[in-house]
Amino acid sequence: xxxxxxxxxxxxxAALADxxxxxxxxxxxxxxxxxxxxxxxxxxTLVDRLEDYRAIVHRVAADAxxxxxxxxxQRRGSRSIVVPADLPEAWTxxxxxxxxxxxxxxxxxxxxxxxxxxxxxxxxxxxxxxxxDGVVTGCAVAIAETGTIVLDGGEGQGxxxxxxxxxxxxxxxxxxxxxxxxxxxxxxxxxxxxxTWISGPSATSDIELDRVEGVHGPRTLEVLIxx
Amino acid sequence: MTGTFLGMPTFPEAAxxxxxxxxxxxxxxxxxxxxxxxxxxxxxxxxxxxxxRAAGKAVKDRTLRHLDHYLEQLEASVTAAxxxxxxxxxxxxxxxxxxxxxxxxxxxxxxxxxSMATQEIGLNEALEAAGITAYETDLAELIVQLGxxxxxxxxxxxxxxxxxxxxxxxxxxMAAWGTAAPDGLTDDPRALADAARVHLREKFxxxxxxxxxxxxxxxxxxxxVVLESEGNGRMCLTLPETLISVVGIEKTIPTWDDLDIxxxxxxxxxxxxxMNPYTSTWTGVTPGDGPQEFHLVxxxxxxxxxxxxxxGRQALRCIRCSxxxxxxxxxxxxGGHAYGSVYPGPIGAILTPQLxxxxxxxxxxxxxxxxxxxxxxxxxPVAIDIPEVLVHxxxxxxxxxxxxxxxxxAAMAAAEWVLDDDRRLGLAQRAVxxxxxxxxxxxxxxxxxxxxTRDLPDIPExxxxxxxxxxxxxxxxxx
Numbered sequence: 146x147x148x149x150x151x152x153x154x155x156x157x158x159a160a161l162a163d164x165x166x167x168x169x170x171x172x173x174x175x176x177x178x179x180x181x182x183x184x185x186x187x188x189x190t191l192v193d194r195l196e197d198y199r200a201i202v203h204r205v206a207a208d209a210x211x212x213x214x215x216x217x218x219q220r221r222g223s224r225s226i227v228v229p230a231d232l233p234e235a236w237t238x239x240x241x242x243x244x245x246x247x248x249x250x251x252x253x254x255x256x257x258x259x260x261x262x263x264x265x266x267x268x269x270x271x272x273x274x275x276x277x278d279g280v281v282t283g284c285a286v287a288i289a290e291t292g293t294i295v296l297d298g299g300e301g302q303g304x305x306x307x308x309x310x311x312x313x314x315x316x317x318x319x320x321x322x323x324x325x326x327x328x329x330x331x332x333x334x335x336x337x338x339x340x341t342w343i344s345g346p347s348a349t350s351d352i353e354l355d356r357v358e359g360v361h362g363p364r365t366l367e368v369l370i371x372x
Numbered sequence: 373m374t375g376t377f378l379g380m381p382t383f384p385e386a387a388x389x390x391x392x393x394x395x396x397x398x399x400x401x402x403x404x405x406x407x408x409x410x411x412x413x414x415x416x417x418x419x420x421x422x423x424x425r426a427a428g429k430a431v432k433d434r435t436l437r438h439l440d441h442y443l444e445q446l447e448a449s450v451t452a453a454x455x456x457x458x459x460x461x462x463x464x465x466x467x468x469x470x471x472x473x474x475x476x477x478x479x480x481x482x483x484x485x486x487s488m489a490t491q492e493i494g495l496n497e498a499l500e501a502a503g504i505t506a507y508e509t510d511l512a513e514l515i516v517q518l519g520x521x522x523x524x525x526x527x528x529x530x531x532x533x534x535x536x537x538x539x540x541x542x543x544x545x546m547a548a549w550g551t552a553a554p555d556g557l558t559d560d561p562r563a564l565a566d567a568a569r570v571h572l573r574e575k576f577x578x579x580x581x582x583x584x585x586x587x588x589x590x591x592x593x594x595x596x597v598v599l600e601s602e603g604n605g606r607m608c609l610t611l612p613e614t615l616i617s618v619v620g621i622e623k624t625i626p627t628w629d630d631l632d633i634x635x636x637x638x639x640x641x642x643x644x645x646x647m648n649p650y651t652s653t654w655t656g657v658t659p660g661d662g663p664q665e666f667h668l669v670x671x672x673x674x675x676x677x678x679x680x681x682x683x684g685r686q687a688l689r690c691i692r693c694s695x696x697x698x699x700x701x702x703x704x705x706x707g708g709h710a711y712g713s714v715y716p717g718p719i720g721a722i723l724t725p726q727l728x729x730x731x732x733x734x735x736x737x738x739x740x741x742x743x744x745x746x747x748x749x750x751x752x753p754v755a756i757d758i759p760e761v762l763v764h765x766x767x768x769x770x771x772x773x774x775x776x777x778x779x780x781x782a783a784m785a786a787a788e789w790v791l792d793d794d795r796r797l798g799l800a801q802r803a804v805x806x807x808x809x810x811x812x813x814x815x816x817x818x819x820x821x822x823x824x825t826r827d828l829p830d831i832p833e834x835x836x837x838x839x840x841x842x843x844x845x846x847x848x849x850x851x
Contacts, residue, residue: 152459153461153621154440156672159680160677160680161440170438173434173437174430175431176423176427178427180418183420262660272577288647291646293647306662309606310577327647336590336628337593337595339654339661339662340652341651341652342653344646347602348649349601350528351530352530352535353402353403354402357562359565360565361572361606361607362650
């Protein structure tokens, strides 16, 4: 298709005949005097914004995290969950101890499925992900102003599919991962990684503009803010 | 799908039918007012909105003025990240490229993320002709596709349908496309959304090819960006083995950092949210995560013609937020179908005639589908002066000739003669008032064309000037 490539570029150049030949892209000035932050940062704002999206939010001390994870999964009635291969084992240890050995577990399989690719790097199949009750992950960045959590596939986050197919997403946010606003997040993130920005659970307003939570992604988002 | 915008009636004809539809006007009024109020609130939260708007405008202008440079940079970045770039001069070529890419996978079905570009080129119809079925996965697009209907809004394509109509469409059509709607389906939006979830889930989990558009393509890094709400976008962008993105050349932005402007202005302008529920970005392919084959189809299809018009070029700044539709008094009354084009509302009224030329009857009518009130310019997050472009296009249409326009010029000259002189105006007004019972609904002769497209206003018993004079006289008598 190189013919079309040259044709399109030639047409674009011809269309821009009014642009002086000496003008370079940076010569078109972009005023960057917009705010880096709107001054409403921090965990309190993040909680407020997340709850506005009807996500479930708790704040916990660092040493209470495993118990908070277990409590959330029990409230939810989860029998099995999936976690990224490198999620700290301690996060789900309490829940496993409490649920492990239960009569239903034989049917449910292992309570904690690790997406460790069973040595060949393929990870769990879609069927397995579709069958679990939820997923527990960490995150890369959380934006207070907009109530947004960003996953970048880094530590404790796993493949994109993990937080997409299960119906329930329990996400752990460390206080030091919270930034004030969108410009801070963009500056902190690596565009070469595949990014998923999450602002509340899946939602649609396509039917008479009535907001309905949950169409395809996880229909429930629960967030534990640590520290 | 048999729906098509080809051969649609001109705006005035379609608008007359639409404005007579009370149900449609009710749906539209409720929807546009809800969204515009939410938008105003979300925009009001940011005290630097005018600066964000200026920055977004400037970034887009920088890109457009040096589009050749940024397109070459984008191609290099995507290729370096493991993607393949294809160039499509027009709709036919884009459809051919996508069809060939799908055929090469051996698949006959694909899932689609809602995309204006693929609607513009009629991709679904082209694929169907090639024996490939494209499943729309956005809830509103699903409603439109199952209803064999046309979208009527950029953001909420099924805005013209109410819940009872949607229930009927689901019950009638879902079984033919896949999982049937459940028995006893009610018209509760929750139940309707659940039916769509079940219907589409089997498609997401089994389909190997996906087609998307993109909101932005970052030249510097080769990153593509899709903003959505439901998660259907994430499904299509993550689960299939092959991903094909059809992207207009004007969607390019220079750098990753430029995104911080549009990630603030686009969600607030379109759905009135601080941020849309899901945004996905990807750069080429990522081993072990998501599609392992990625194709970017760069689409011209008339965009370089728009670029050549120094006044009209600004239409290419559009980030498809649809704020201009929701604020427009004309759109509110006629709905999107009346515009007879993929891009409805004020932006459609300037974009469609530029992309396709003003030679056609429909395209020539669109620059007149506006009251020039300027509200669309006020809400535009990239400051497109839509009224300026509308007037510019009207000049183009008028200078191309036509009997209607000669009469309009003569009428304007006569009006100037009357309005120029106080005594003449008073006489003319009295003459008109005394003849008000004689005025027909349709004017005779060549000026009939004017009343074909407009309702004649009721003529008052007396002019304002007469009323004022009488009132002043009354006051003097009392005092």
